[in-house]
Amino acid sequence: MTSWSDLAHVRVGVWGVGVEGSASLRRLAADGIVPSVVVDRESGVEVEGQPVLGLDDGGLDRLRACDVVIKSPGISPYDAPALALADAGTRITSGLSLWLDSAPRERVACITGTKGKSTTTAIAGALARGLGADVFTGGNLGNAPWDPQAGEHDWYLIETSSYQAQAIHSGPRVVAVTSLSQDHLTWHRGYPNYVADKLSLCTRPGVEVVLAPVGDPELGRHADALGPHVRYVPEELAPWTEALHLIGRHNLRNASLAGAVIRALGVPGAEDDTALAGAAATYQPLRSRLTPVGQVAGVDFIDDSLSTNTLPTLAAVDSFPARRVALLVGGQDRGIDYRPLAAGLDGRAPEVLVLTLPDNGPRIAATLRQHAPRVAVREMPDLQAAVAAAYAWAAPDGVVLLSPAAPSFGVFKDYAERAAVFVEAMRGLA
Structure with a gap:
């Protein structure tokens, strides 16, 4: 039993109802299969016409009773609930698999x-x-x-x-x-x-x-x-x-x-x-990937909000080799080692100013001060203040680059909201 067509005669669970989970529910409905639907949050909602049970409201037991559980990508197989299902003999798979x-x-x-x-x-x-x-x-x-x-x-x-x-x-x-x-x-x-x-x-x-x-x-x-x-x-x-x-x-x-x-x-x-x-010539660039979003009095503003670790952030900075770059970094802390960021930026001092953002801004700043002492660093309370300070430093012809090397979650709903706040702060300067 490996494919969607093999699910017709087994007990199926769907764990997580985001983009993939909702697509899985539509596929199962088209195949005439009624699954058990479980989410990590509380019960009491419906998705694609199916009642949803919270993981802590009996949902884990419901999934244990299934032969196959189709898991959403955000659920880690290394977490305790997934390990409990595996120990119970439930097969965990994904829609893509x-x-x-x-x-x-x-x-x-x-x-x-x-x-x-x-x-x-x-x-x-x-x-x-x-x-x-x-x-x-x-x-x-x-x-x-x-x-x-x-x-x-x-x-x-x-x-x-x-x-x-x-x-x-x-x-x-x-x-x-x-x-x-x-x-x-x-x-x-x-x-x-x-x-x-x-x-x-x-x-x-x-x-x-x-x-x-x-x-x-x-x-x-x-x-x-x-x-x-x-x-x-x-x-x-x-x-x-x-x-x-x-x-x-x-x-x-x-x-x-x-x-x-x-x-x-x-x-x-x-x-x-x-x-x-x-x-x-038909290609349309994706949003928030080194996307120019405006210019204020000669300073270019670049939205790279989807850069969530050091590799793309360094690549983004290197995309402006002959210009002064005010770099906005920081977000949700996922334990990433920022020493590679320090090593990469050290060669750009003093053409780079780093402005760090919550939540992991203080940790990034401490890493840069220890391992790249030539790079100027300022800790900022929020994105709006960082944009204003970045613009003042980058004038008259530099770049303000939002390339956070961290996810947006916590302060923002997602990368798109972070990008929208960045653009709104830029417009406020204009």
């Missing part, structure tokens, strides 16, 4: 990596569509390929997080890994587990091609985990990449990987640079 077990995997690519996977997936999708292919882009981007609303397609490009990769049993034909650095350490219970869970996708049954960028030091240190089918992709300033209008060398790497993905899949036209240039 069930889909991959019966999908046309020769026409599927999963794109993972600490950072860059969303941009790489979006670029690959734009290129494929621009070449005339019927392509689905989704996964961690926010839509599920098993959702009945998704329909059938010729090609599938699935952004795959470390949470999702951990639960996958059968792989697609093509896997791309964009980068590797510390992230989600609490969920994975440390960096070794994070690396093992994320890169496990590379050696799942069915994988024939693994694409990775040349020169990523962490991927080089963990090259054995990439498996026997790895192909290294160089950063190439091909003519077609200019039409993407990307900021930053790391995005050139993402574009090179995106082109390699559609070539490995065999999308018609992917070998033709002229055709790719026309396709690249």
Whole structure:
């Protein structure tokens, strides 16, 4: 029993009702299956017409009584409730794993990596569509390929997080890994587990091609985990990449990987640079990924709110090599080591001012003061104050860069709210 079609005669639970959980409920309803639905919060609501039971309101016992539990990605298999289900013999799987077990995997690519996977997936999708292919882009981007609303397609490009990769049993034909650095350490219970869970996708049954960028030091240190089918992709300033209008060398790497993905899949036209240039012109940059959001009296404001660890933040700073950069960092504390951030910024002093934000701003500031004493650091009470101070320092022709190297949760609902507050503070200056 491995795929969605195998669930018809077993007891099914759905644990978590976010984007993936809701898609799973719609798929089960289309298949005539009524599951038990459990969430970590309290009972008393309905999702997709199904009553929801809280985990502490008998939900865990309800899940124990199931043969298969379809878990949402945010629920860690290392937490006590998941371990209790495993001990009880309940099989825990995911919607993506069930889909991959019966999908046309020769026409599927999963794109993972600490950072860059969303941009790489979006670029690959734009290129494929621009070449005339019927392509689905989704996964961690926010839509599920098993959702009945998704329909059938010729090609599938699935952004795959470390949470999702951990639960996958059968792989697609093509896997791309964009980068590797510390992230989600609490969920994975440390960096070794994070690396093992994320890169496990590379050696799942069915994988024939693994694409990775040349020169990523962490991927080089963990090259054995990439498996026997790895192909290294160089950063190439091909003519077609200019039409993407990307900021930053790391995005050139993402574009090179995106082109390699559609070539490995065999999308018609992917070998033709002229055709790719026309396709690249259709690309629309994703929000909050090195996105210019305005200028005030010569100072550029850049929203990179989705940068939630040190790797993309350093890449963002390096995207402005000849300019003074006021860098806004900080957010939810997930135990990430910020010494690499200090080491990377030390070479940019005094052209960089770091303004740290709650909640982990004091810890970031302490790390920078100890390991990069030449870098100026100011601890700020909130994002609005940080924007005002950053603008005053960056004038008359510098950059104010929101690239937090931390998630938004706690102070903000999500990255989009953090970005909106950043933009509103900029407009207040104008």
